[in-house]
Amino acid sequence: MGDDEKNPAREVIADYAQAHFRYFRTADGTVYAQRIGHPVARPIRSQGTTGSHRQELMVGLFRDGVGVFNGTALKEALDLIEALAMSEDVQPVHIRVAPGFDGATWLDLGRADGLSVRIHPNGWDVLTPDPREVCWRRTQLTGELPVPAKDTDGKGIDLLLRLTNFANASSECLAVAWLIGCLGPSVPVPAPFLTGPQGAGKSTGGRMLVRIVEGMSGDLRRAPKDEENLIAAVAAGWVTALDNLSHMTPDLSDAMCCIVTGAESVKRALFTDGDVHRASYRRPLLLTGIDVGVIRPDLAERLLPLRLERPRVRRTEAELWTEYEQVLPIVLGSLLDLTVQVRAAEAETPTDLRMADFAHLCAQLDAATGLGALAAYRASLDDLNDDVIEGDLLAQTVLKHADTIEPGGAQRMTSTEWLQCLSRLYAGEETRPLPKGWPTTGKVLSDRLKRLQPTLAARQVLIDTGRTKEGRYLEMARPAPTPQHEQSELPDHRA
Template sequence: MSEPDDKQSARELIAKYALEHFEYFRTPDGTPYAQRAGHPVARPMKSQGVAGSHRQELMLDMFHEGLGVFSGTAMKEALDLIEALTLRGELREVSLRVARCSATPGVTWLDLGRDDGQSVRIAPGGWEVRTPKVHEVVWRRTQLTGELPIPESGHGLAGIDRLWGLCNFSDAESSALAVAWLLGCLDPTVPVPAPFLTGPQGAGKSTSARMLTRVIEGMSADLRRAPKDEDGLITAVAAGWITPLDNLSHLSADMSDLMCCIVTGAETLKRALYTDGDVHRSRYRRPLLLTGIDVGVIRPDLGERLLHLKLERPERRRPEADLWADFADALPAILGGVLDLAAEARTQQVETPTDLRMADFAHLCSQFDHVHHLGAVAAYRASLDDLTDDVIEGDVLAQTVLQYAATMGTAPAQQSSTAWLDIFTRLYSGSSEDSAYRPVPKGWPTTGKVLSDRLKRLQPTLAARGVIVEWGRRSRQEDPGRSRFIEITSKPTARL
């Protein structure tokens, strides 16, 4: 290492240079970051990832400016001091791909993944491409942050038509929901349901899923196999904005519950490495995208967080190289069209449908309909109706409850959970044309408590078919022991 003329120690020279050329801060969860002055992308100070660490960045800058090559010890001591200074410094949020604007409410940003930091500012009524200021947004990037082209303005729905021409959606409802989902992906404040692309073999489910993903994540994005455990899925979710899982054939109960948390938001806590009492927090709420022909039983809570997008086999096949060349050529217009729709939709003052669970996405669909009248809200309801049927078809208990409700009339019936279990078991196992006795299937409730818990999970699904399940406790006058009961009421309901 070359000694500085003024005999400053190496670590002092490194620290002085770093503080003059970079800004250092911590995120609310305590992670220290370094950000080059005037550039919107920050690097975690402790990262050694493939994108390069801040230590490597600092070493290259000082070498190129002729300040010499410094030992690892001097560099570590200087960065340790700077990291300690961030404890009393500024707190800033860092965002991945999509972010809300810290300076202006109602404005969001889209990171184009470019080296120059240019991004898209999306406001009600319009969007523009420029480099954000530090007080507006700070980006972080990972290996999955691909580059997007500069979008072309003025296309509107014509840009979306180019996407529809490349995908194999079987109906207008699926096409409208796909666009509504893309609009939701541009707003981090809106939890969006996960599109579930289904169709026969050869319908292009994987290709269409790649296209939808690459509108937001760039041409380098690809589909992934579903991880086998919670840690694997959380790692995949943390590394990118959209998490596209391909060719699902089975969803375990734990994986289904975790996907519900990813769609609506949650966090995990783990012990930090090389510590005894410190923890590492992982917060996540990300857009999911799933493909598959059949994933088996869909649990009710996940069914309410899915969008059923149907595809069909194309009449004419094209070489994949030609297809992706056309998509790459159309991507600036497609992205510009989505941005045009997002900016226009955000200006619309509409009422939020109150009967749909994911009200923010339903509100977005209403804004989209107000602009182009493509029936996104009706398509969303129809999608939920289809998924309700899928839940019922995969749950024998739900089928048995609906069978009982069809014969009970409109008067409510109250029984203990144990009595209801006996009623449903007898109904399922009763005589039929084929057999005088039918054994209950695997997974059938074995106690009244298990039945009650299963009915709580099925409550929204049954309510969608006009069967209301409620829990209560009898008064002391009716029953000195104040026993609990489950009340079932059958009400007529109209199907879509």
């Protein structure tokens, strides 16, 4: 019997692969290959243009003089390896940002040598992570970041703000807070919405913020036409940046809410009838545009409006980006320094805001720097609530009726009775026709009011639902002023 028959090609490949690579699976059952001692992992079934495990295995076999093997042998070997890996421990893979041991977090610099930044309670270091602590996943959207500069004395933040056209200090400190949030793998952050007049540099400012985290290859994209393509783009990178939004459909608005706070997509796996593919995602999101029309209340709670103004002095694109690329290591180093300071700062968590994690981060930023980020965040939410109310005639009518309720009082009716009441109030004495989109049934009104609950609550109008023996009801109430509020309105007689 010949040597080839004693040791088939598939066994030669499998032995070589297991000696040079570590194989493991993720929670969704995908098997990954990781070169021994290197933190970057690739799916063994990947056929992507960024380099598949099959390709690196073929190259390794050839360069190490083991041989060149046909496709059948490679397939049989990878089938065996995949089956063996299903019994290995589960380990997650991460894109760009990951949690580490002992409270540390990691930032992938996207380099071929695997160098990354470890952010820990006492500072940050540039090193290659232990593959069992962090497994990086790379895609075409994973750009390379420069090695951040040490001992910057915070001047990198000033350099960044000098290159951008933020209209006020509130927008500047909120942009910084968002960047710090992007370095945390477990902190959901609201989506910055860069607005301003034409020529204010919204797209340029958005690129500058994104490229601090995604490298110089990071860019803005047009909003995909359907949710499936949007999810695919989100899953392949860390920061998703959508440019020049002029209209936001309800489906796109709902998808953005899911991206910011996290969701899971399930669809049928390719080439199967009964299997499914799961994709969990929660990513930082950035938007630019002059005006997107009416903003839905649930999305408004997840937005971070940043105002830009037209620059007084224009610069060429080449000059601007050359300077940006030169200062990027300093900007990144200063951001990492500030991140360490902010995470070490102690601050109370505001309990009245939807994005409580980001509100706490703003409070920590204030404790570390005194910038007033939390107050700016509250003011931005008030502005967004005004935008929601200005674009919703039902909300305006509800607030008008609420003015007839005494503080501390409440009114309770069925949803149908409320629809008749609010419709009469809107029509007025001149009985003007109801606008397009006005609720047509009590059930539709109830659903609309549930969506408007946070916006109305911010204007001291509380909507509640319940059931009695007679049936369901809707209650509209105005809370009584708190003692602290009453005290603040009393004249101060102190000398």
